[in-house]
Amino acid sequence: MLYYEGELLVAIDVPYVSTTFAIEKPTWGKCNVKLTREGLEIKLPTEIFTIPFTTIELINRALPHSVMNNIQFTSKYSSFIVIDHKKNATIGYEDILFSTLLAGNQTEIYKLRYFLMAILGLQVDPLLKDLNVEEARLLSLLDDNVRNVEQLTAIFDENKDLLYRTFYALVSKSLVDDRATLTPSGLSILNKVKGINEVKKSNETELNEKIDEVVKLWDDSDRSIIVDKKNKVYLKYDESTLSGSVLTEDMWRCLPIKDIKEAKIEDLRESGLGLIMFTMYDSTIFLRAYDDSVIFTLKGLLDKKEDIQMRILYCLYLGIVEETSILSILDIKPHTFLEQYQQMEKMGVLDNRIISNKGLDLIRKMIKGYCTVLLIYKDVSTRRLEQMRMDNTKKVVMDKLKQKHEKSKTTRFATPQ
Secondary structure: OOEEEEEEEEEEEHHHHHHHHOOOOOOOOEEEEEEEOOOEEEOOOEEEEEEEHHHHHEEEEOOOOHHHHHHHHHHHOEEEEEEEEEOOOOOOOOOEEEEEEEEEHHHHHHHHHHHHHHHHHHHHHHHHOOOOOOHHHHHHHHOOOOOOHHHHHHHOOOHHHHHHHHHHHHHHHHOOOOOOOEOHHHHHHHHHHHOOOOHHHOOOOHHHHHHHHHOOOOOOOOOOOOOOEEEEEEEOOOEEEEEEEEEHHHHHHOOOHHHHEEEEEEEEEEHHHEEEEEOOOOEEEEEEOHHHHHHHHHHHHHOOOOHHHHHHHHHHHOOOHHHHHHHHHHHOOHHHHHHHHHHHHOOOEEOOOEOHOOOOOHHHHHHHHHHHHHHOOOOOOOHHHHHHHHHHHHHHHHHHHHHHHHHHHHHHHOOOO
């Protein structure tokens, strides 16, 4: 029976000791991975080898940050699986532990890990050893769709710092994404956690019996946990990393836009769309925006082959309104900008540096075009675009009311002839 099949990168037979302390640059190769009843079959262009289930000791054990960074940097993927398995020793009689690394798209990695855990059970899952009471509690709360920060803080004894630390610990373990949605791994782990004796023996409130009762006492609201209108930005170079939250209007001040040589959109499925940017200095930047339209317009802005008028439109959409800033980012002369801007005003796309609904329609069509090319068939979020459209509509209504008011004043106080 075939449980899973996908295309991933693989580094085979890495010494266990290397992944424990300091890994050298692993040799990656493209492979086809199949999960069958017997084990994990990995097919490279030159060879095929299988890791039998009976030889697997651990999956995704905790690694030093230097090792994790090296794996992510050399594979160019943030998601990976480490499989520790036994192999026959060439000298002596005892088996030797090796690690096989698999890296790829987050969706594929989640899917493979989910099936592996479903087949192999708890004995190979090091997460259960690391999952403390607070993490188990928050995971269960999020699964019960409790996301209000005030409500969650109450359960965490008014310790908001502990709540946030616990949340980011779950994110780092790939059990929830940045939107506080459980990943397939999180759902799988949660089902196991519900039966852990250590959690039941704790003096903390038992979630399985009490949480529904407690929630009824609260006035539930739709505010989401820890997610605001800031964009999440991660910058990585070699073993150095930076991360932070940036408002859309400030992104051009914080990102080295002129130094970005390539950008691509990646559909992460569970956690949404992301924009990966590569700079001329070999650093990599990952953007997870609160709204998908930000990702699409920034991608268009960075594309130097894109039509100059569309790039001007993207600048204004992303909050870049100063002429000197636009000239610098697009690397154009003032007369070129003036000429293009006047044409766009005549077309009804812009009005006094504000994008009209006609201009917003152009951006919407561009987003649909990107989705078609990237084979993205789900709905993408365009809240920023809809808000701008609403603001334009409000402005039209207010202008009409103002004109009507001015006309009535003129009529009322007109001097008789």
